[in-house]
Amino acid sequence: MPESETGTPNVSAPATPGTPGAPLFTSLRVDSLSYDRKSMPRCNNCFSVDSFVPGHSCFTDFPKPDISLTRKLGAEFVGTFILIFFATAAPIVNQKYNGAETLLGNAGSAGLAVMIVILSTGHISGAHLNPSLTIAFAVFRHFPWVQVPAYIAAQVSASICASFALKGVFHPFMAGGVTTPSVSIAQAFMLEFIITFNLMFVVTAVATDTRAVGELAGIAVGAAVLLNILIAGPATGGSMNPVRTLGPAVAAGNYKGVWIYLVAPTIGAVTGAAVYTAVKLKEDDVPQPSRPRSFRR
Structure with a gap:
């Protein structure tokens, strides 16, 4: 313990510069957009004016361009x-x-x-790839609502571009890629609802729960997609994704039952996320794992 010139212990010695006595940040927030569970929250959206305005760390009247969102949309x-x-x-x-x-x-x-898209772009954009998943994430506050329109626009435009590329490569066989129901409307709706429920239940687990095996997220979600198509493929095409149906429908000019593939997956995704949120363990039920998580920046 430091002492004064008189030999009396100095109990109020100043802390070493750069080592604050209390944590700067008291909590971490899981962001399903980027699967980032490690980086500390920090203000990168405004210009620093520490030297001009005492007591303030940033000046929000002049926001910086959100380059991060641009990259996420590109990856999506x-x-x-x-x-x-x-x-x-x-x-x-x-x-x-x-x-x-x-x-x-x-x-x-x-x-x-x-699987390969999640493993390659999950750490950038979260690899939603599906408007229904994006909406479900936003409903349960794992994704900001303000970015939902931009994400959906990126997904829809990518689907249409990919579908017209397929039309150019495989013409005149584009009809084979369109998802149309071969069963009744009620059966098709229920199938798409159930398989999207299954998909979103798995996605919510690996993307938002730190106790799930996040390192295997790509394999888990890819396996769920494979299983769903094996069951529902002959009946509905196994879409689970509005843009999986919308893009090919636009390119082929075939809109038979398209509303089913827009509504049922969205309801199924929100329900799947809700059910996993209801059954998952609380933070104080078990200790946090010490193993590293995947999809970190």
């Missing part, structure tokens, strides 16, 4: 393009070459596409 566009192109190409190839892909090939192509 590319990821959705890859998903739609390969998930739609498989049934088109199946049609063109007389069943060469089979149902298992169609399901595997979509599952693998989801």
